[in-house]
Amino acid sequence: MGFLDNTTITVDAILTKKGREKLASGEENFNITHYAFADDEIDYELWDTSHPNGSTYYGAVLDNMPLLEAFVDETQVMRYKLFTSDKDKANLAFLEDITLSPIGSTSNKNGTDRIVPDTTNGPSQPEKYTFQILNTDIASITGTGGETGTFSTDSRTQTVKSAAGVDVTINDLSVDTSRTIFQTVVFITGDQTGATRVVTIQNNSKGTFS
Amino acid sequence: MAHTTSKPMNVASAEAAFDSGPDRLNAFISARTTSEERSTFFTAFQIEGKEEFLRAVGRFNEYIANHGTSGGGDGGNGDDNGSGGGNGSDQPFSATIYKQFLDSDIASTEKTTVSSGLFSDGAASLSGFHFSPTLGDVSASYVPVYNKATSDSTAQVQFAVGYANYGGSGSIGNTTKTTAGNRETAALYRQFRNVILGQGTEKFQFTGKTYGTVANGDPNGQDDFVFIVFNRAQMREKVDPGNWELHLSGSGDFQSGLKLIDDSSATTNTTINSANRVFNVVSGSIVGGTTTIKTAAAAETTYGAPGLFYPDLGIILLNAAWLETGGGITAKSGSMVFSTGTNTFGDNAKVAFNSISHSVAGAGKKNAGYFAARREEEISSTSYFARAHNQEFNFSSNPTYETTDSNNQRGAFTQPTFQGDPKAYITQVGLYDDSRELLAIAKLSQPVLKSFSREAVVKVKLDF
Numbered sequence: 270m271g272f273l274d275n276t277t278i279t280v281d282a283i284l285t286k287k288g289r290e291k292l293a294s295g296e297e298n299f300n301i302t303h304y305a306f307a308d309d310e311i312d313y314e315l316w317d318t319s320h321p322n323g324s325t326y327y328g329a330v331l332d333n334m335p336l337l338e339a340f341v342d343e344t345q346v347m348r349y350k351l352f353t354s355d356k357d358k359a360n361l362a363f364l365e366d367i368t369l370s371p372i373g374s375t376s377n378k379n380g381t382d383r384i385v386p387d388t389t390n391g392p393s394q395p396e397k398y399t400f401q402i403l404n405t406d407i408a409s410i411t412g413t414g415g416e417t418g419t420f421s422t423d424s425r426t427q428t429v430k431s432a433a434g435v436d437v438t439i440n441d442l443s444v445d446t447s448r449t450i451f452q453t454v455v456f457i458t459g460d461q462t463g464a465t466r467v468v469t470i471q472n473n474s475k476g477t478f479s
Numbered sequence: 480m481a482h483t484t485s486k487p488m489n490v491a492s493a494e495a496a497f498d499s500g501p502d503r504l505n506a507f508i509s510a511r512t513t514s515e516e517r518s519t520f521f522t523a524f525q526i527e528g529k530e531e532f533l534r535a536v537g538r539f540n541e542y543i544a545n546h547g548t549s550g551g552g553d554g555g556n557g558d559d560n561g562s563g564g565g566n567g568s569d570q571p572f573s574a575t576i577y578k579q580f581l582d583s584d585i586a587s588t589e590k591t592t593v594s595s596g597l598f599s600d601g602a603a604s605l606s607g608f609h610f611s612p613t614l615g616d617v618s619a620s621y622v623p624v625y626n627k628a629t630s631d632s633t634a635q636v637q638f639a640v641g642y643a644n645y646g647g648s649g650s651i652g653n654t655t656k657t658t659a660g661n662r663e664t665a666a667l668y669r670q671f672r673n674v675i676l677g678q679g680t681e682k683f684q685f686t687g688k689t690y691g692t693v694a695n696g697d698p699n700g701q702d703d704f705v706f707i708v709f710n711r712a713q714m715r716e717k718v719d720p721g722n723w724e725l726h727l728s729g730s731g732d733f734q735s736g737l738k739l740i741d742d743s744s745a746t747t748n749t750t751i752n753s754a755n756r757v758f759n760v761v762s763g764s765i766v767g768g769t770t771t772i773k774t775a776a777a778a779e780t781t782y783g784a785p786g787l788f789y790p791d792l793g794i795i796l797l798n799a800a801w802l803e804t805g806g807g808i809t810a811k812s813g814s815m816v817f818s819t820g821t822n823t824f825g826d827n828a829k830v831a832f833n834s835i836s837h838s839v840a841g842a843g844k845k846n847a848g849y850f851a852a853r854r855e856e857e858i859s860s861t862s863y864f865a866r867a868h869n870q871e872f873n874f875s876s877n878p879t880y881e882t883t884d885s886n887n888q889r890g891a892f893t894q895p896t897f898q899g900d901p902k903a904y905i906t907q908v909g910l911y912d913d914s915r916e917l918l919a920i921a922k923l924s925q926p927v928l929k930s931f932s933r934e935a936v937v938k939v940k941l942d943f
Contacts, residue, residue, distance in 0.1 A: 278923060280938065282921035284918065284919050285917050285919060287916050287917060288918035301863060302912055303572055303912075303915075304577070306872050306905045306908055306909075307905075307907040308877050308904045308906050310906050313879045313880050313893045316893075332928065334925075346917070347907055351576075351905065353541075354575065356900075356901065358898075359898060360890040363881050389890060431571060461575065462575075462876065463876035
């Protein structure tokens with residue numbers, strides 16, 4: 270992995286793992302219909318309105334930053350999407366904090382907990398969400414409507430789309446002495462607003478944390 | 480502009496309505512729009528072309544995305560889900576985040592021929608030749624040739640060189656049968672024959688020589704040849720005709736060694752046989768970009784031309800009779816003499832390898848071995864034009880875009896100047912299918928600023 274040459278603006282395009290998988294399963298399954306923009310690498314705090322050279326240079330740091338090459342892992346890209354709204358939009362949508370009790374304690378080795386996000390400043394109707402858990406060895410998710418979603422090729426990543434919430438079921442790892450991983454994350458993205466939140470899942474089924 | 484309760488149109492359904500004729504189309508539009516929306520987006524529209532109609536649908540869907548109360552259709556039914564596309568099982572798209580490609584946004588299947596150096600890391604030539612005696616099969620009839628010593632973990636096979644003989648000479652197992660079978664030289668000759676020659680053709684014939692008479696020897700063709708087979712990982716799709724040159728040691732040309740090229744530059748009507756294109760191997764050079772043929776294939780009447788070249792297969796066959804005598808190698812150094820005992824392992828692959836690598840004493844040894852070649856690939860690509868108009872994609876869901884204000888209320892802009900004059904950076908473009916699966920990702924080399932006063936078009940080219 271390297272940085273892209275930013276002396277001229279170029280575009281580095283690759284198929285994701287999912288794209289390769291679909292292409293391999295038949296050309297008819299590879300059908301691009303939509304696009305979206307994202308800015309995962311940008312920290313907007315670097316927009317500098319105190320730049321001595323004036324407004325043209327407010328974004329100088331961001332304008333000239335080098336960008337990493339694309340990752341083939343679709344879970345690691347396109348996290349923070351750009352969206353369209355009225356120019357005079359006053360408040361940005363965000364997901365309220367999600368309090369998730371530690372699950373999988375020694376007394377609850379196969380515990381389940383529910384994640385139901387709440388969007389503030391979102392659409393008038395409650396929005397639905399995309400949930401993505403990165404390591405199903407630790408826990409799995411099921412939509413509150415019963416959706417099991419899809420799994421990546423290596424079966425470690427599970428994605429449930431368009432659900433109001435998910436139930437997180439922890440795996441019992443107490444008999445597996447070889448394991449050292451006790452933690453994974455769930456990415457939550459509002460389907461309408463694109464607002465995101467990350468929830469950490471801790472599996473304490475072995476009774477100890479490393 | 481006022482809010483509307485209309486939902487975005489499914490583009491596939493709109494396209495189907497268009498194809499069904501004006502009555503169906505009018506009904507389709509009327510059922511999905513208010514009279515004001517019809518007058519704004521569709522009244523002026525003349526039903527002349529599908530593409531223009533779909534553009535009108537696109538403009539309408541963008542309007543809904545900005546002014547719709549549902550945020551762009553998450554209805555979930557097959558007709559009006561999100562910004563359209565697909566069937567009822569599709570994942571809904573937020574029209575404020577995702578945009579649908581129109582036909583005019585996709586330039587499908589451009590074909591470009593790309594050539595590059597054939598050897599590892601795109602090297603155009605090879606001067607060091609190595610083989611591993613421990614890799615097996617080298618005791619028989621071919622030697623895998625590496626670019627580096629095989630003790631180097633980065634060494635890669637570039638091509639294989641070997642010897643084939645119609646009757647099996649040069650290998651054991653011909654008269655005294657073995658449990659391993661052997662007769663490798665015969666098996667290889669027949670394999671090349673079956674793959675390259677047409678049905679019913681028994682032996683290879685090299686241009687220039689008249690075969691067919693017993694008196695002329697080899698009545699049906701040449702009994703043996705040296706083969707060079709490029710590794711597919713190196714040659715990719717095909718070897719570029721007219722752009723390879725091989726030097727052999729033991730040459731009659733004391734100073735520069737024997738040089739072989741193909742005669743594609745002198746061929747106006749390329750021969751296409753069962754193995755696709757075929758050219759003659761001739762003595763000559765392409766150094767300096769100028770092709771110089773020393774002796775034309777047709778003039779090689781005594782032994783036939785030095786060989787045959789199959790660019791689409793990545794195979795060069797060298798005429799053993801020419802190499803032994805016609806090329807003058809024997810006369811000067813005797814480095815390319817094949818052992819053709821009927822039941823004896825001749826180690827002839829090594830003979831050929833030594834000549835290519837210039838690793839034996841002889842006139843050509845004065846120079847390092849040299850093998851230059853190019854590969855050629857036809858790349859099919861599709862270009863997608865992702866457009867962000869001035870009113871689109873000016874906000875970000877990036878966590879650093881939003882913050883808590885002085886009243887401890889979240890949802891404020893991190894940069895207060897963005898309120899009323901929003902700005903965002905584009906660093907990635909994601910391409911999705913109807914199931915909202917991310918199939919391809921494009922990264923810009925530099926962030927591109929987007930605002931209400933800027934538009935952006937990103938061309939994403941996918942090669943297949």
